[in-house]
Amino acid sequence: MNTIFVTEAVMLAIYGQLLVPPKPVEYIIPYTxxxxxxxxxxxxxxxxxxxxxxxxxxxKISELIQYFEEPLNKKKIDRALQVPWAKSPSIPMGEKTLVTIMNAVDHAPYGELFDPVETEVLAAAQRLEAPVLTDQYELIQRIISASVPVQVFDIEDFDYALDDY
Known part of the structure; x- marks a missing residue:
């Protein structure tokens, strides 16, 4: 069974260690x-x-874009974009890493506190009951301050988060 996190695609480009975890991980990535x-x-x-x-x-961002644009991966992503909240079939990113693209929908439940992408990440995490993985300290603080009902981990605590699940 994979440990599931909701995160942004750029985190996979910036933090290469996310692609080589010590145990199986699936990242849910909102399409936006x-x-x-x-x-x-x-x-x-x-x-x-x-x-x-x-x-x-x-x-690394260019490589990730190219990988998502490969015909099979693009086809998987396009399937998810047909229906709100649909998830693509898993896209392997490494031996123990899968990425699933979600057609998340920003329905603005948090008003001005979060931008549309942040809102989609939070909504996906709530919908899947999965923790958010981010490197944005300010976002973590806003999630806590707004009492958003999601668990959130700083990327620096990734190994701890894996042990927790």
């Missing part, structure tokens, strides 16, 4: 976070503090 990859790759704003790290992350 895949669209964000295209925005990030085309942005002139630096993604990381150092130039070499920024270039490395941009290369």
């Amino acid at each position: 976070t895949i669209l964000e990859l295209y925005e990030l790759i085309n942005s002139d704003e630096p993604l990381m503090h150092s130039i070499s790290d920024d270039q490395h992350v941009r290369n």
Whole structure:
């Protein structure tokens, strides 16, 4: 049985260790976070503090985009986009890693506290009763402050989160 986390696609590009976990993991990725990859790759704003790290992350984002655009993976993703809240068939990302794309729907239950992508991540986590995995400290604080009924883990606590599930 896989441990399931809801996260954004960019987290898989930035944090390579997520793709080589010590035990089987499935990441649920709202589709809009895949669209964000295209925005990030085309942005002139630096993604990381150092130039070499920024270039490395941009290369990883490009690789992830190419992987999702491969015909079989694209077909799986397109199937999920036919119905709100549908999930794609699992896409293998490594020996112990699967990615499932969810056609999450932003229904704005949290008003101004969260942007549309964050809302979709939270809604998917609630719907699946799965924890959120993020590197955004401010997001974690807003989730706690708003008493959103989801469990959330900082990526730095990934190993702990795996042990917890």
